[in-house]
Amino acid sequence: MITLGFVYVLAGLTFAIFAALGLGDRSNPKRFGNAAFWGLLALSMLAGDRLGDFGNGLLVLALVAIAGTGQIGRAPGGEVPAGVQAERAAKYGNFLLVVALIIPVVALAGTFLFKWVPGLADPKQATLISLGIGVLIALAVGMARLRPAPLLPAQQGRRLLDAVGWAAILPQMLASLGAVFALAGVGEVVGDLIGAAIPQGSLFGAVVAFGLGMALFTMVMGNAFAAFPVMIAAVGMPLLIKQYDGNPAVVAAIGMLAGFCGTLMTPMAANFNLVPAALLELKNPYGVIKVQIGTAIPLLAVNILFIWLFAF
Known part of the structure; x- marks a missing residue:
């Protein structure tokens, strides 16, 4: 049976290749920092379960130290x-799009296949496993048809990752932070503070507090999935669901949408807002955020209204 370990090994080997190629790039004055950063990340993927909590904690601190001291850079x-x-685009035409579409198609097909046919893969991780398989299939098809130099995909992938830098792993770090916050009881503390600010018996006030809290915590943590356990423990479960008998599905689903509105307005959501700006070489690194704010604020208001209308 294929398990999530397959994805970790695939990711770990990829980062290890990037680290080796980066170390050999003498044109990059920060090649040692790049190699150390991606090499440590590869180690966490390949052997994180054997390092233990303390070892992984030290590894994370090393990653932060390398990134924080500006040791990562692009050649x-x-x-x-x-x-x-332009020449390749004219020669291969729509085939280039086909290669890109292989990944989501395989991910979708594999998600259903692995759940319908037991024993092939872990059904709980079917989507991630399918995504990894889709990447391998797309790479094989592209290599067979386009026939680039053997190391070209890895070199271009490394160059792209070096351009993105530490922001590439920010979502993973922030999601972990959300789990730590939840275990530390931050949700209960926040709930006490919000409970004191909400007028007694005000359903709408509780809904507004939950929606705004999801957006604001997402802006701070950069990830709605990290903000959700905090806000559901603070307001969603004790007030909206238990006290006011709200529909859990509506509260949770639209609450996540409210959090995603915060994603549109924060540089902490680097994979959505800073990475595209870097890849497109925009003059203003926060240009994506500035454009999205006009959509995010009214959308947040609509989500809060929808929770109030449909959850109770």
């Missing part, structure tokens, strides 16, 4: 010339 050059890109 100059390495881009495929625009003329070559």
Whole structure:
């Protein structure tokens, strides 16, 4: 049976290759920092379960130290010339899109297949496993048809990851932070503070507090999945669901949407807001956020209204 370990091994080997290629790139003055950062991340994927909590904690501190001291950087050059890109686009046409679409198609198909046919893969991790298989299939199809240099995909992947830098692993770090907050009882503390601010017996006040809290905590933590356990423990479960008998599905689902509104307005959600700006080489690194705020605020208001209308 294929388990989540397959995904960890695949990711670990990928980061290890990036670390080795980065170490050999003498044109990059920060090649040692890059190699150490991606190498440690590869170690966490390949052997994290054997390092133990203390070992993984030290590894995370090392990652923070490398990134915090500015030891990660991108080497100059390495881009495929625009003329070559245009020539390949004209030659291969829509096939390039087909390669990209293989990944989501395989991920979707595998999600259903692994749940219908028992014994092939862990059904609880079917989507992640399918996503990893989809990446391998897309890579194989692209290599067979386009016939690039053997190391070109890895070199370009490394260049892309070096450009993104530490922000590439920020979602993973923030999601872990959310779990730590939940275990530490932060939700209960926040609930006490919010409970004191909400007028006694005010359902709408509790709904507003939950929706705004989801958005604000998401902005702080950069991830709605990290904010959710805190806010559901603080307001969602004790007030909206237990005290006011709200529909748990509506509260949870639309509450997550309220959190996603916060995602649109924070640099902490680096994979959504800072990475695209870096890849597109925008002059303003916060340009994506500035454009999204006009959508996020009214959308947040609508989500809060929907919780109030449909959950009770």
